[in-house]
Amino acid sequence: MANGYLVERRSGRDRRMVSDRRLGSERRAGDERRQSADHESVAAARGLISGGESFIDATTGAPYELAPMGSKSTLARSLLDGVGAVLVDIVGGFYEAGTDAKAWPQVLSRLRDLIDADVCAIASHEHDAGRGRLEHSVGIDALYVTAYADFYARDNVWLRDQEKFTTADTVWASQDLLPDARLVETEFYKFWLRPQELFHHLFGVINVEGDRVLFLMLGRARAKGAFWEDDADLIRRLLPALRRGLSAGVGFKRLQSLHRIALDTLDALPIGVFLLNDGGQIVVANRLAREILQDDEGLYVSTSGLGVRLTGGRVKVRDLILGGPSRAGERAGEIQGFSLPRGPGRKPVTLLLSPVQDFSEARNRSDPAAVLFAADPERPVEVDPRRLTRIYGLSRAEARVAALLATGKRLDEVAAALGLTYETVRKHLKQIFSKTSSERQADLVRTLSLGPGGLRI
Structure with a gap:
């Protein structure tokens, strides 16, 4: 579909316009993606290097034979058993991204390339409300990220069976959630998947809290075929590390928030x-x-x-x-x-x-x-009259008098500063004593300067 082409969708009173733009840096050309489907490119994408007519595990250096596509490949099994440098890098990336959101595109790109997917995303979905969003993603145009949150999360036909998404570390292929023949008949496919040339998907449940599920989603074009069983095994083994990385990020952000609050409190x-x-x-x-x-x-x-x-x-x-x-x-x-x-x-x-x-x-x-x-006893205490009004129930005039008294001014100095007579200030002071339970001016100054009214906020 050409750039800028508008796909029109009508549903009831809704009329939704979604532009099928492509970002060259985000989407790989179809020819390049099809070429990567052969055995040698898949092996390279999985952290393996070619060694003449045979293939060599980049981590162990051990040769192995490639199994036919769609079977339990020795290639993927070797990678799962030995973990490998690529997986170690991805797991480390989960923890890095958990504390720095800017790292998500890089680690998701590595995971996408590892299993020859076209897109990779971490998504959330609230089953009761029918809301969802793509929290982090690569390979998906920003327009479609927005459209998913606005319209298509509630139309995601793969998420309709909530029971499938209630247990962490479970992995589902899209065809196990909905037959392909039924998928192509849905509006979700016609207006969100097909314009992006996406078809086969793999889902891994990261975490479940009530009706909200956080999951990993990988997708690729129909021409590439369904994901392998080994792909699902690999994702299943990565999910605990991904969950711990996200949890570490939440804990780190909470500590950052507490640190900022503590510093602000000290400043006050x-x-x-x-x-x-x-x-x-x-x-x-x-x-x-x-x-x-x-x-x-x-x-x-x-x-x-x-x-x-x-x-x-x-x-x-x-x-x-x-x-x-x-x-x-x-x-x-x-x-x-x-x-x-x-x-x-x-x-x-x-x-x-x-x-x-x-x-x-x-x-x-x-x-x-x-x-x-x-x-520093010579440094004036700054007392906000508005706070004194809320804390002690002082009138505005009384609060202004009290705030100046808290800085150490005498009654005549307060009268001059506010343009009041000395007797008026004395009357205000009497009311202030009553409302703050003070008996002498020294008691009042101590109460105001040491109380919350004297905080520098």
């Missing part, structure tokens, strides 16, 4: 936090810690890691962390506190160094060994 704290390794190097620093370090308030970074300038001179934090060996998994030393003096009339930056208790045997020197907390 109104106190500086440094995570340091054994060598005093900064592993993680939250936003306020970075600001204190940048302002050069007695903390500095050198090739020896983080250091502090005390009254008696400079001290390397790593020397404070490593006070000597202790029991396995423990850090030597007690919690230590310091004050970093600044100029006359200025309040010092205060520090608290706490060792990390890590009992993991897999711990290495780059992991956090201590936490350094840093507080």
